[in-house]
Amino acid sequence: MMKIGVYGQFYHKDSEVYIQSILDVLQDKNIDIVVEDAFLKSIQKHKDISKNYSKVSSFKEIDDSYDFFLSIGGDGTILKSVSYVKELGIPIIGINTGRLGFLATIQKEKITESLHQILNGNYVLSERSLLSIYTSPNNKENLPLNFALNEIAVNRKNTTSMIKVETMVNNKHLTSYWSDGLIISTPTGSTGYSLSCGGPVLDPNTNSIVITPIAPHNLNARPLVVPDNSIINLKVSGRGKSHLVSLDSRIATLKNETLITVKKAPFQIKLVQLSEDSFIKTLRRKLLWGEDKRN
Numbered sequence: 001m002m003k004i005g006v007y008g009q010f011y012h013k014d015s016e017v018y019i020q021s022i023l024d025v026l027q028d029k030n031i032d033i034v035v036e037d038a039f040l041k042s043i044q045k046h047k048d049i050s051k052n053y054s055k056v057s058s059f060k061e062i063d064d065s066y067d068f069f070l071s072i073g074g075d076g077t078i079l080k081s082v083s084y085v086k087e088l089g090i091p092i093i094g095i096n097t098g099r100l101g102f103l104a105t106i107q108k109e110k111i112t113e114s115l116h117q118i119l120n121g122n123y124v125l126s127e128r129s130l131l132s133i134y135t136s137p138n139n140k141e142n143l144p145l146n147f148a149l150n151e152i153a154v155n156r157k158n159t160t161s162m163i164k165v166e167t168m169v170n171n172k173h174l175t176s177y178w179s180d181g182l183i184i185s186t187p188t189g190s191t192g193y194s195l196s197c198g199g200p201v202l203d204p205n206t207n208s209i210v211i212t213p214i215a216p217h218n219l220n221a222r223p224l225v226v227p228d229n230s231i232i233n234l235k236v237s238g239r240g241k242s243h244l245v246s247l248d249s250r251i252a253t254l255k256n257e258t259l260i261t262v263k264k265a266p267f268q269i270k271l272v273q274l275s276e277d278s279f280i281k282t283l284r285r286k287l288l289w290g291e292d293k294r295n
Helices: 015-028 037-045 075-088 108-119 279-286
Strands: 003-008 032-036 057-059 068-073 092-096 123-136 151-155 163-169 172-179 181-185 208-214 224-227 232-238 242-247 250-255 259-274
Touching (some): 003 015, 003 037, 015 032, 015 068, 037 057, 068 075, 075 092, 075 259, 092 108, 108 259, 163 181, 163 208, 172 181
Parallel strands (some): 003 032, 003 068, 032 057, 068 092, 092 259
Antiparallel strands (some): 123 259, 151 181, 163 172, 163 232, 181 208, 232 259, 242 250
């Protein structure tokens, strides 16, 4: 029997309708459905989700016995799903019930059709690289999960003053960014925070990392693309005593002068993609490039 983990959020209008459709398809296929504990409790509270799910079990953590992991929401939900899947190699199916959705590419209007295709084996896997962070002194209590699918960023904290981010690549001094912060992005994350700060869009198969300053004071500070085998060292200083570091949606506080090392993680995340979909098609759709009649 196939086993699928399910995680989602109810932040979008009519979410319960889409969740009902998903659970109906999975139960009709006699699939072992295991729903994240808090999400299952939310489902049970919604009167609009009427089917009997007495056979549905719940999880707080998962193991490698799952065939797929289903993420219901937007890209933020996918990022949270990655924190459950970790290095287990379980393919993630992203159902987009949110808004933009570069990662959750299966559209809510085609849930039933798309799930049938995937469960019948008509899909491809898109393997995505991640970044890992290490600090000296060690901050495991603040960073229990030390990886990110989109980006690792350092930001100022409790101040309107700039911070100075000393940056080294492969033990060679790059520059000191006087800015609000610095983003280290994967190709997957190049369409997220980095893009909004002027960074380039990279194809997910590109073996690269993007270094993007956040509101730099030096106008000649520009985003830089480096090979993904690079080791990037950062050290933040400023008027405050501490700064923020974010790993996708997770945030921690580090003391200034902490040595931060960022490099490619030793594992990848597998995203399920319909056979007819591609990154180029997603770009055209999400960035509205196809809206210009000349294109």
